[in-house]
Amino acid sequence: MQSILEPWPWYVSGPLIAIIMFTLIYFGKTFGMSSNLRTLCSIAGAGNKVKFFDFDWKAQRWNLVVIIGAVIGGFIAHFYLSSATNMDLNPETVKTLSTLGFENAGKSLLPAELYSWDAVFNLKGLAILIIGGFLVGFGTRYAGGCTSGHAITGLSSLQLPSLIAVVGFFIGGLVMIHLLFPLIFG
Amino acid sequence: MIKYIKFLFVGIIFGIVLVKSEAVSWYRIYEMFKFESFHMYGIIGTAVITGIILLLVSKKLKNINGGLIAVPKKDKGFTRYILGGIIFGLGWALSGACPGPMYILIGTGAFTVIIVILAALLGTYVYGLLKDKLPH
Numbered sequence: 001m002q003s004i005l006e007p008w009p010w011y012v013s014g015p016l017i018a019i020i021m022f023t024l025i026y027f028g029k030t031f032g033m034s035s036n037l038r039t040l041c042s043i044a045g046a047g048n049k050v051k052f053f054d055f056d057w058k059a060q061r062w063n064l065v066v067i068i069g070a071v072i073g074g075f076i077a078h079f080y081l082s083s084a085t086n087m088d089l090n091p092e093t094v095k096t097l098s099t100l101g102f103e104n105a106g107k108s109l110l111p112a113e114l115y116s117w118d119a120v121f122n123l124k125g126l127a128i129l130i131i132g133g134f135l136v137g138f139g140t141r142y143a144g145g146c147t148s149g150h151a152i153t154g155l156s157s158l159q160l161p162s163l164i165a166v167v168g169f170f171i172g173g174l175v176m177i178h179l180l181f182p183l184i185f186g
Numbered sequence: 187m188i189k190y191i192k193f194l195f196v197g198i199i200f201g202i203v204l205v206k207s208e209a210v211s212w213y214r215i216y217e218m219f220k221f222e223s224f225h226m227y228g229i230i231g232t233a234v235i236t237g238i239i240l241l242l243v244s245k246k247l248k249n250i251n252g253g254l255i256a257v258p259k260k261d262k263g264f265t266r267y268i269l270g271g272i273i274f275g276l277g278w279a280l281s282g283a284c285p286g287p288m289y290i291l292i293g294t295g296a297f298t299v300i301i302v303i304l305a306a307l308l309g310t311y312v313y314g315l316l317k318d319k320l321p322h
Contacts (some may be wrong), residue, residue: 010224013204014228016203026255038310050314069193069201073198074290075293076202082205090217105213135278137305137310139273142269143269143274144270146274146285151234155234170219172272172278175275175276176276176279184280
């Protein structure tokens with residue numbers, strides 16, 4: 001039981017994610033979480049104005065059920081299958097984060113400096129979450145997938161477009177962390 | 187209803203694995219892009235290797251509907267993948283939330299993530315608006 005409460009090592013988690021992907025493919029579906037954003041836009045009525053959202057979203061209900069499950073799974077894992085969050089981050093990472101104004105790195109899943117209520121009631125904090133979310137939504141649909149659809153499913157099925165997309169993910173991530181973070185948080 | 191139960195179950199397992207692996211953590215994403223830990227590379231690497239093997243050995247097997255096990259093929263192209271990828275990467279590193287973890291995090295009690303989800307919906311909508319004007 002103790003090993004369940006501890007964080008799971010990468011060599012356990014990685015294969016389990018592949019099994020989740022494979023299970024959905026076995027069920028005749030696919031592993032792609034960002035598609036749900038398009039489905040939700042469509043349910044909200046975006047299809048009346050924009051053709052891209054005018055599709056049979058009911059055929060995508062199974063994927064919405066997956067994310068409902070994911071919320072439940074997150075709840076179970078965090079409140080019943082975990083001891084207090086204390087991530088084994090690289091001490092160098094913790095030190096650099098401290099110089100950027102992030103304290104207590106690794107003591108929670110998300111930094112309070114961005115995700116606490118205090119942070120989101122502050123214009124800069126709110127802007128960071130909105131810009132970050134907007135780029136995620138725009139970018140995944142433009143690229144036709146996110147980490148699940150491209151990095152896991154696309155690479156597992158040896159598709160070149162997914163490799164290009166994953167290279168893009170990394171270019172964007174590296175630019176953000178190495179070039180923009182010092183400007184945003186410095 | 188009953189046909190959706192299996193998807194609910196898969197989602198629950200997905201949520202548990204992503205929390206227990208810490209892949210939902212903003213800090214792990216940051217650490218990955220700083221190249222200061224093998225953790226995230228280990229997760230993605232072993233997921234892809236296991237995925238390749240599972241898809242290879244199941245090539246001749248049938249799925250639950252009696253069809254062949256098949257992964258949808260992405261359209262050929264370059265521009266949309268590299269540009270869309272870069273835009274997603276910028277947002278991923280800033281918010282620390284992929285389109286799967288953003289829901290899972292709500293379950294862990296991080297309700298402010300809903301702001302990220304609403305903004306992601308707006309981003310998706312704006313892509314839909316501009317789709318025909320963008321290079322693909």
